[in-house]
Amino acid sequence: MPSALPGLLLAGRISVETAQRLKIASDVAGREHTGADSQLAARTIFVGDVHGCAAELQDLLNAVGLTSSDRVVLVGDLVARGPDTRGVLRLVRELKASTVRGNHEERMIAAHAARKGGASGPRLGSSHTELLQVLDDEDWAQLEALPLHLDLPEHGIRVVHAGVVPGVAWEAQDPWMVTHIRSIAADGSPTEKWGRSWAEVYRDTPHIVFGHNAQSLPQLHPNATGIDTACVYGGNLTALVLPADTAPPPVLDRPAVLVCVPARQRYKDYGRTLPGH
Ligand SMILES: [Mn+2]
Numbered sequence: 001m002p003s004a005l006p007g008l009l010l011a012g013r014i015s016v017e018t019a020q021r022l023k024i025a026s027d028v029a030g031r032e033h034t035g036a037d038s039q040l041a042a043r044t045i046f047v048g049d050v051h052g053c054a055a056e057l058q059d060l061l062n063a064v065g066l067t068s069s070d071r072v073v074l075v076g077d078l079v080a081r082g083p084d085t086r087g088v089l090r091l092v093r094e095l096k097a098s099t100v101r102g103n104h105e106e107r108m109i110a111a112h113a114a115r116k117g118g119a120s121g122p123r124l125g126s127s128h129t130e131l132l133q134v135l136d137d138e139d140w141a142q143l144e145a146l147p148l149h150l151d152l153p154e155h156g157i158r159v160v161h162a163g164v165v166p167g168v169a170w171e172a173q174d175p176w177m178v179t180h181i182r183s184i185a186a187d188g189s190p191t192e193k194w195g196r197s198w199a200e201v202y203r204d205t206p207h208i209v210f211g212h213n214a215q216s217l218p219q220l221h222p223n224a225t226g227i228d229t230a231c232v233y234g235g236n237l238t239a240l241v242l243p244a245d246t247a248p249p250p251v252l253d254r255p256a257v258l259v260c261v262p263a264r265q266r267y268k269d270y271g272r273t274l275p276g277h
Contacts, residue, residue, distance in 0.1 A: 047060065051078070051079070056237040075160075081232045083267055163213075166203070203222060
């Protein structure tokens with residue numbers, strides 16, 4: 001048994017099986033495990049859109065040297081398009097990670113509810129149709145419990161899947177926009193279309209950590225960080241790793257707290273040129 005395991009088991013937050021799968025080793029990030037978890041600095045590890053890429057999620061957690069003191073927070077779109085949605089959901093449960101609701105989770109929940117009620121529900125692509133067949137009750141309960149946002153005041157951060165409309169109070173945000181917005185159109189209206197990112201315009205607090213807008217590089221803005229780096233489209237899976245009680249550093253210093261791992265393959269064609277390429 002690897003030397004890091006006793007501490008992980010003491011904390012009771014991760015199963016032996018998970019720890020072995022993650023191959024967590026005390027030397028991954030140069031951390032010294034003393035056997036006392038209280039001596040490890042807690043970090044928050046924000047993870048971009050996983051889309052069923054379970055192997056890459058494991059790769060990323062290995063790369064950051066996940067310990068039982070760390071908290072994992074995902075920006076949503078855990079499901080669909082990639083090869084192993086159920087593996088992702090299982091791993092997220094085992095990690096006791098927090099996740100916000102993405103547009104793909106919303107779509108699956110709506111389809112599931114419609115089918116249960118005898119309606120046909122929204123039209124689905126092949127990936128979503130297959131998921132409707134294979135997800136079990138535990139998976140559905142997990143998806144249905146996902147919140148629209150998570151606030152982490154200790155980091156000065158709000159996590160949402162897609163973003164917020166700049167200049168609009170949180171209480172007045174349209175939930176559909178929170179899971180779909182990409183840009184601000186020339187006439188100033190928010191839209192899910194590609195264009196000038198809402199995050200370029202946003203200069204408010206809290207700092208927003210978001211996904212949804214897949215690009216080849218993380219999107220670093222003064223008051224927002226986008227970490228969907230297109231893993232399922234053959235890009236990278238990215239984490240923002242913050243020590244306890246710290247806010248995201250300024251844009252020029254922020255790359256130092258980003259960790260990414262490459263996709264093992266391209267699982268899906270993006271269908272257009274990936275922004276940043
Ligand atoms: Mn999305």
